[in-house]
Amino acid sequence: MPKSVLKVENLNKHFGRRQILHDISFETYAGEVFGFLGPNGAGKTTTIKIAVGLLSLDEGDIKINGISIKKDFEGAIAQVGGIVENPELYKYMSGMQNLKQYARMRTGIDQKRIDEVIELVGLKNRINDRVGKYSLGMRQRLGVAQALLHRPKLLVLDEPTNGLDPAGIKGLRDILKDLAHKEQISVLVSSHLMSEMELMCDRVGIIMNGKLVDVKSVEELISSVSGEFVTYKLKVDNATKAISLIDNVNDDNKKIIDETHIEVLIEKENADNVVSNIAHKLITNGIKLSMLCPAENKKLEDVFMEITKNGGVQIA
Amino acid sequence: MLKLLRLMKNEFIKLSLKLSTWIMVIIILAICVAYSVGCYTMVKNSNSYSSYNSLTGYEYEIEYLRDTKQDGWERQVEELQFLIDNKVFDGWRAMATHEMFELKTDSMDKATTEKINIIKKSIENSDWKMYYQFKIDDNNSIYSSSSDREVQNWRYKYSLDNEIEPIVGEWKSDVIDELAVAKISVQRMEESPNTITGEAGKQYNELKESIKINEYRLENDIKYSVKDIELSFIMGGPSTFDVWVMLGMGVQLISTIGLIVIIIAGGIVASEFSSGTIKFLLINPVKRGKILASKYAVVVSVSFLLLLLMYLVFTVMGGLLSGFENIGASNLSVINGKVVEIPGFLYMAKTYLLGSINMIVMATLAFTVSSLMRSSAIAIGVSMFAMMGGSIIDMILKEVLRVDWGRYLIFSNIDIVNISQGNSLYEGQTQGFAIAVLAVHMVIFWLTAWDGFVRREV
Numbered sequence: 054m055p056k057s058v059l060k061v062e063n064l065n066k067h068f069g070r071r072q073i074l075h076d077i078s079f080e081t082y083a084g085e086v087f088g089f090l091g092p093n094g095a096g097k098t099t100t101i102k103i104a105v106g107l108l109s110l111d112e113g114d115i116k117i118n119g120i121s122i123k124k125d126f127e128g129a130i131a132q133v134g135g136i137v138e139n140p141e142l143y144k145y146m147s148g149m150q151n152l153k154q155y156a157r158m159r160t161g162i163d164q165k166r167i168d169e170v171i172e173l174v175g176l177k178n179r180i181n182d183r184v185g186k187y188s189l190g191m192r193q194r195l196g197v198a199q200a201l202l203h204r205p206k207l208l209v210l211d212e213p214t215n216g217l218d219p220a221g222i223k224g225l226r227d228i229l230k231d232l233a234h235k236e237q238i239s240v241l242v243s244s245h246l247m248s249e250m251e252l253m254c255d256r257v258g259i260i261m262n263g264k265l266v267d268v269k270s271v272e273e274l275i276s277s278v279s280g281e282f283v284t285y286k287l288k289v290d291n292a293t294k295a296i297s298l299i300d301n302v303n304d305d306n307k308k309i310i311d312e313t314h315i316e317v318l319i320e321k322e323n324a325d326n327v328v329s330n331i332a333h334k335l336i337t338n339g340i341k342l343s344m345l346c347p348a349e350n351k352k353l354e355d356v357f358m359e360i361t362k363n364g365g366v367q368i369a
Numbered sequence: 370m371l372k373l374l375r376l377m378k379n380e381f382i383k384l385s386l387k388l389s390t391w392i393m394v395i396i397i398l399a400i401c402v403a404y405s406v407g408c409y410t411m412v413k414n415s416n417s418y419s420s421y422n423s424l425t426g427y428e429y430e431i432e433y434l435r436d437t438k439q440d441g442w443e444r445q446v447e448e449l450q451f452l453i454d455n456k457v458f459d460g461w462r463a464m465a466t467h468e469m470f471e472l473k474t475d476s477m478d479k480a481t482t483e484k485i486n487i488i489k490k491s492i493e494n495s496d497w498k499m500y501y502q503f504k505i506d507d508n509n510s511i512y513s514s515s516s517d518r519e520v521q522n523w524r525y526k527y528s529l530d531n532e533i534e535p536i537v538g539e540w541k542s543d544v545i546d547e548l549a550v551a552k553i554s555v556q557r558m559e560e561s562p563n564t565i566t567g568e569a570g571k572q573y574n575e576l577k578e579s580i581k582i583n584e585y586r587l588e589n590d591i592k593y594s595v596k597d598i599e600l601s602f603i604m605g606g607p608s609t610f611d612v613w614v615m616l617g618m619g620v621q622l623i624s625t626i627g628l629i630v631i632i633i634a635g636g637i638v639a640s641e642f643s644s645g646t647i648k649f650l651l652i653n654p655v656k657r658g659k660i661l662a663s664k665y666a667v668v669v670s671v672s673f674l675l676l677l678l679m680y681l682v683f684t685v686m687g688g689l690l691s692g693f694e695n696i697g698a699s700n701l702s703v704i705n706g707k708v709v710e711i712p713g714f715l716y717m718a719k720t721y722l723l724g725s726i727n728m729i730v731m732a733t734l735a736f737t738v739s740s741l742m743r744s745s746a747i748a749i750g751v752s753m754f755a756m757m758g759g760s761i762i763d764m765i766l767k768e769v770l771r772v773d774w775g776r777y778l779i780f781s782n783i784d785i786v787n788i789s790q791g792n793s794l795y796e797g798q799t800q801g802f803a804i805a806v807l808a809v810h811m812v813i814f815w816l817t818a819w820d821g822f823v824r825r826e827v
Binding site: 068102105106107108109126127128130131133134135137138139141142143144145146150154155157158159160196199203 | 375376378379382383386387644645646648649650651652653654655656824826827
């Protein structure tokens with residue numbers, strides 16, 4: 054049983070009369086990257102801001118490493134590091150001066166730790182430059198360094214890949230995965246870029262209209278939507294003749310795409326047998342089979358679209 | 370506590386890394402230096418103006434009298450000519466000359482002629498002892514009661530007994546002159562005790578205090594005493610210039626620091642919002658109240674640092690322009706009927722602190738608006754308006770709308786230096802009252818800022 058780090062319990066939040074969050078409850082564990090997925094305005098940032106102490110909560114509680122944010126704010130927040138929205142640090146200071154500012158606000162951080170974190174995010178060569186001269190990617194790295202200074206148990210990043218170039222995204226992804234898997238930090242990342250989440254996260258929570266719809270591992274989530282069938286694509290010289298030869302599949306599960314292409318839905322359980330049978334039958338009956346392969350797996354993106362469609366999403 | 374100090378260090382670093390802070394400090398330095406030179410020049414010029422009673426002045430006056438031929442002009446010309454012939458410009462000889470010509474009439478008796486001769490002789494020989502002895506004899510013949518004689522003769526007797534020659538500008542003789550005038554005034558007032566009330570009562574007490582202080586100076590041989598300067602451009606400035614006069618005049622410039630402190634206070638919270646850094650500030654394991662407190666503490670410390678800087682600049686400039694010889698002087702005050710010596714720098718520090726209350730209150734207002742509105746422009750604007758336009762609102766309430774509750778407004782109480790000197794707009798508005806009103810306002814400002822900042826959704 055992995056160790057629970059962030060525990061969100063029945064979180065409710067109103068802005069004026071509008072309810073932003075409805076009874077949100079979930080947990081994140083040490084050693085995992087948890088993705089918080091949802092369209093813009095769903096309540097991701099609001100939840101995250103409450104978890105790092107920028108917003109107050111109306112009902113429910115948040116516990117970080119077992120410490121309630123309501124009862125011991127300083128104690129709970131001391132376990133959290135984070136970047137909320139953009140990495141806006143003091144532009145007129147150097148990276149080092151910025152880190153020293155944050156070091157003074159927390160306990161137990163010496164120069165050695167600061168150097169360690171700078172090394173980790175790969176900013177050693179530019180740390181004495183003014184932050185105003187940094188690229189967005191460098192500011193994001195400095196933000197991560199800031200968040201890691203006090204060795205937090207929970208690292209919270211709100212839309213961390215926003216505005217980063219592909220190389221920057223990859224760099225950040227590697228840092229976060231390393232932190233979670235090697236240092237046993239619990240990382241909470243929010244995003245509306247599903248493809249990004251798929252590469253980065255171990256588990257995903259989907260939030261819509263202020264309600265948590267689902268929490269599953271990435272694999273679970275994908276298979277839960279695609280079900281027991283796998284789609285196979287065939288390329289043949291005569292589609293009409295070929296489809297009549299495939300007799301070990303229900304008529305509903307096979308269809309002609311065009312003159313040379315066929316799609317067949319095959320049960321996962323017995324897929325290997327069925328596929329080799331089909332191949333054998335077609336070839337022995339003189340059909341020229343030039344391709345037989347499973348269609349690409351459903352992406353988290355599609356899963357997300359499907360779930361939100363089923364939930365009748367209306368993006369405000 | 371340690372955490373608060375570390376937070377304050379952060380704030381100081383932020384300020385010190387901003388170019389605008391240093392530009393403001395340099396502006397303050399430049400203004401202080403320029404003001405010092407300006408004050409020095411003003412005092413020097415106003416003194417050269419008083420030398421009007423010199424030789425050319427007399428000659429000019431004679432010419433004027435000859436042209437206009439007013440009643441009794443011949444006598445006045447004669448008096449002026451006498452002043453010129455004997456090189457009398459000021460001091461006891463001028464007084465004696467005037468007295469002599471007052472006595473001169475067309476039909477003088479023998480005694481009067483005798484008096485005139487004595488006075489004339491003493492002036493011609495510059496023999497002050499002869500003149501003072503004559504004054505004592507003369508007073509004894511004029512006043513019958515012994516108390517009158519004592520008061521009227523005190524100046525002459527004291528000078529003769531202690532061999533203090535009356536010379537204008539010599540501190541002892543100046544103190545004796547001042548004392549003599551005060552003693553006579555006090556005695557006059559005491560003759561009709563029922564008139565010593567209200568404004569006259571205040572004046573009476575001030576005279577009594579000045580007598581005590583001046584007697585103490587003579588007894589203890591204290592050449593110089595540090596005083597506040599009531600700068601009035603109608604009455605003219607102080608007559609001499611030194612370090613303490615410079616510092617006294619410098620009190621007027623505290624509001625300049627006030628402007629800069631308002632700019633800092635207005636930006637210290639709002640700038641975190643406008644640059645987005647507030648999020649990184651508030652995700653730290655520090656209660657918001659502490660962050661706000663550290664920022665306020667830095668505003669107040671910067672105010673006092675700037676005040677100290679200003680004080681030092683005025684001391685150095687005053688010394689460079691006129692010498693440092695009075696730097697160790699004390700202030701003399703009457704407390705509970707006794708004369709107390711307070712070291713000059715302590716006394717002036719008190720005056721400066723009193724003058725800084727205005728600045729601190731306005732900075733607090735700016736700080737509060739800043740933490741409520743997230744906008745330094747609004748914060749600075751509101752506070753500047755309160756600082757500059759407050760007295761106008763105050764006047765409108767008092768003189769146009771004629772409401773009395775204006776006395777409870779911040780504007781009517783903010784000019785604490787003026788109020789402590791007794792120049793308040795409302796009757797009975799004492800220094801204590803003003804401080805109480807300001808204290809209530811400060812508490813409201815603090816609570817508003819705290820509530821707004823701690824509950825703010827970022």
